Amino acid sequence: MIDNHLPTGELQALDAAHHMHPFTEGAALAKKGARIITSAKGVWLTDSEGEEILDAMAGLWCVNIGYGRDELVDAAARQMKQLPFYNTFFQTSHVPAIMLAKRLAELAPGALNHVFFNGSGSDSNDTNLRLVRHYWAAKGQPERKVVISRWNGYHGSTMGAASLGGMKGMHAQGGLPIPDIAHIDQPDWWSEGGDMTPDEFGLERARQLESKIEEIGADKVAAFIAEPVQGAGGVIVPPESYWPEIQRITQKYGILLIADEVITGFGRTGNWFGSQTMSITPDIMTCAKGITSGYIPLGASIVSTEIFDTLNAAEEFAHGYTYSGHPVACAVALENLRILEEEGIVERAGKETAPYLKEKWQSLADHPLVGEAKIVGMMGSIALTPNKATRAKFAAPAGTVGYICRERCFANNLVMRHVGDRMIISPPLVISKDEIDTLIARARLSLDETYEKIKAEGLYA
DSSP, X not given: OOOOOSOHHHHHHHHHHHOOOTTOOXXXXXXXXXXXXXXXEBTEEXXXXXXXXXXXXXXXXXXXXXXXXXXXXXXXXXXXXHOSOOOOOTTOXXXXXXXXXXXXXXXXXXXXXXXXXESSHHHHHHHHHHHXXXXXXHTTOTTOOEEEEETTOOXXXXXXXXXXXXXXXXXXXXXXXXXXEEEEOOOOHHHHOTTSOHXXXXXXXXXXXXXXXXXXXXXXXXXXXEOSSBSTTTOBOOOTTHHHHHHHHHXXXXXXXXXXXXXXXXXXXXXXXXHHXXXXXXXXXXXXXXXXXXXXXXXXXXXXXXXXXXXXXXXXXXXXXXXXXXXXXHHHHHHHHHHHHHTTHHHHIIIIIHHHHHHHHHGGGGSTTEEXXXXXXXXXXXXXXXXXXXXXXXXXXXXXXXXHHHHHXXXXXXXXXXXXXXXXXXXXXXXXXXHHHHHXXXXXXXXXXXXXXXXXXXXXX
C-alpha cells in the first residue's frame, strides 16, 4: 500500500507532470487537476480531500463484488507465496488456470466449454479476431476473414479491438480500422429510430447484418461481434425484436456469433451473462472486468466445443500472451466467482436489487431533462433532451449538456458517466436499497442543477 502523505495539489501536479491518462485531453486535465482516489469500501470511494463518493460506475463497469473484499486480497497473497507466476506456453499448465477454465465452462451457457486466457477485454477481442480467422482456415475456408461489428460498439482500444469497435473518434487516430472489418448501424431507437416503432426499428437494424453479409459475400464473412447491451456506447438496450433476428441471420449464413460480455458478464444484467438475458447462443464469449471484479487484470475468450475441436485438429494456433492464465489472476477470479455464487450476489441482484433500481431509475423519466430511462439489470441510461415528444437535441454540440450533468454529479459526490447527452450507471452488484435511494437522490439533484444551468446559458432549446 502507498500511503498518501502529500497534499492534493502536489499529487495533482505530479500526476500532470508524469502520468498519461487514457481517453483524456492532457492539457485540460492538467489545468483542472485530477480527482485523487485514496481508498474504497463497498460502493463508496474516498478522495484525497476526505470526500465520500458513491461509485455508480463500479470503477469501470467492473467492481461487481464491491470494494474492500479481503478474501480476494488473501487469495492473491496465498497464490503469490505458492506460485507467483508461470506461463502456460510449451505444453505446461498450473492449477489456478485449470480450475478457472473448468469453472467458467460450468457457468457459461450452451456448448461454451473451452477457455483461452488473456490480459484484458481488448486482448480477448484481439484473440477472437485471430481465432475466428484461424478457425475458418482450418475448415478449408481461409477466404472467410471479414468480421462485422456495429457503429458505436466498443470492443477495446488495441489495434484489432478498436477496429472491431465502431467508435469513429478512435478510428480517426492510428490508421484504423484494419482491413477486413465491416460495420452496420447500432440498434439505438431513441437517437436513430425516427418514426418507426421500436420493434420495427429493431428488425431493420438486425436485417442490416443480412444485407452486409450479402454485400460482402457469405463465403467471405467469418463472424459478427456485438455486446448484448452496448455499454460504452451509452447503455443502448436493443428493442426486443433485435437479438432473435440477429441469431436467425447468423445461423442462416453459418457465420460465428461473438458476444462481447466484457461489461455484461458476471451478473451485470441480472443473469450470469448478458447472452442469457437476451436469449442468444453465441459461439464465442469475450470476458474480462467482472471476472475478477477488477481487483486484478484478466480476460478470457470462451469458445464452443466445435471451434475447440476444429482448432485442436489443425496446426498450432500461433498466438498467446506472457500473462495468459496468470496464476494470481486466476486465483483471484476463482475466489471472486465463489463469493458471487455462494453469497447469492448475482441471484439477489437479479431478483431483488435490480428490480428496485429499475423502479427508482425509471422514476427519473418525469424530470424535464429526461426523455428516456432504460435499464437492464444493473446497467442503465437516461437520454437528455429539451423535448421528450420529439426526442430533440440541444442547441449545443452533442455531449455539451451531458458533460455539464456529469460535472454536477461529481460535485454532488456521485460518479455517473456521460456518453454524449446520455447519462449512464453501472453500480456494484452489492449496492443496497438505501444506497440506491442515495444514488437516485443525487442523480435528481444533479439533473435539477443541470436544468437550471443550461436554461441560464440558453442551451435548453
